[in-house]
Amino acid sequence: MNLLVTGSSGQLGSTLLKQLNSSDYQVKLTSRKKPEGIEHVEWVYSDLLTGEGIEEAIKDVDVIIHAATSPIKNSKIVEVSGFKEFLGKIQHIKHFIYPSIVGIDEIPFKYYQQKYEAENLLKNSSIPHTIVRATQFHHFVENIFISKPLFKRYIVPGNVKFQSVDVSEFANHLIGLVEKEPQGRADDFAGPDIITLREMAELKININNEPNKVLSISLPGKLYKSFSDGKNTNPIRKMGNITFEEYLLNKMV
Numbered sequence: 001m002n003l004l005v006t007g008s009s010g011q012l013g014s015t016l017l018k019q020l021n022s023s024d025y026q027v028k029l030t031s032r033k034k035p036e037g038i039e040h041v042e043w044v045y046s047d048l049l050t051g052e053g054i055e056e057a058i059k060d061v062d063v064i065i066h067a068a069t070s071p072i073k074n075s076k077i078v079e080v081s082g083f084k085e086f087l088g089k090i091q092h093i094k095h096f097i098y099p100s101i102v103g104i105d106e107i108p109f110k111y112y113q114q115k116y117e118a119e120n121l122l123k124n125s126s127i128p129h130t131i132v133r134a135t136q137f138h139h140f141v142e143n144i145f146i147s148k149p150l151f152k153r154y155i156v157p158g159n160v161k162f163q164s165v166d167v168s169e170f171a172n173h174l175i176g177l178v179e180k181e182p183q184g185r186a187d188d189f190a191g192p193d194i195i196t197l198r199e200m201a202e203l204k205i206n207i208n209n210e211p212n213k214v215l216s217i218s219l220p221g222k223l224y225k226s227f228s229d230g231k232n233t234n235p236i237r238k239m240g241n242i243t244f245e246e247y248l249l250n251k252m253v
């Protein structure tokens, strides 16, 4: 089985790579920056923005896990129009696995709307596929919202809820899909607990014994409301076991 992982230098891609090291699959990787320490694995430069390198990346591949994404820069092209062209080139693929995000059809955020468009492109294609939505990764929430205190305060929209999941558990789940029948839209993969950003920041302060405090703010608008209402969560799909607290504790080891 020849398996291609796109976005191999990213958070999900590099975690997939670690876990695939011990598999029997013939693994190929693609991204624009070459990940470090991959002398034993085939890596191909490719760019979804320009299409460069795509033919070489997909050559002789049976299954693709598509972890390439660009939420900020050129997102419309990488997520939608470039993705559409990519799909046009991979009609021979036996299984295309597309990691997506819980609640993207209900949250008014441009990147999520583009991912929803991509899901629909895939659904309407003839490519055998599995779309699996996960909740936000632990490290993503930490890095985006509670990475740097300002004047000893983490200033956060405190009522926003997350059900974050460990990227290693999601990567393992995706690898488990490789040899399964394509499922179309599969069940969501969400983290073990639903907690507010305020509670997440407090956990970080306690675990790291930080002198910081949390300053909780409210934000106007539909985006803030959808996260406060927990549209990005799925309480009946608590599939991950590693809690945000355990993720923080593991980082200290």
Ligand SMILES: NC(=O)c1ccc[n+]([C@@H]2O[C@H](COP(=O)([O-])OP(=O)(O)OC[C@H]3O[C@@H](n4cnc5c(N)ncnc54)[C@H](OP(=O)(O)O)[C@@H]3O)[C@@H](O)[C@H]2O)c1
Pocket: 006, 007, 008, 009, 010, 011, 012, 013, 030, 031, 032, 033, 034, 046, 047, 048, 049, 066, 067, 068, 069, 070, 078, 099, 100, 101, 102, 115, 133, 134, 135, 136, 137, 138, 140, 141
């Ligand atoms: N982060 C989360 O919390 C989360 C939660 C649920 C689902 N997901 C989904 O999981 C997937 C992976 O997310 P991630 O957080 O691992 O992303 P990430 O860390 O930002 O990695 C993105 C990858 O895409 C590659 N890339 C960016 N622009 C590209 C381009 N023009 N052409 C080809 N490759 C390009 C990047 O490598 P180069 O720059 O080297 O090309 C990188 O390897 C995405 O579909 C995302 O929506 C993420």
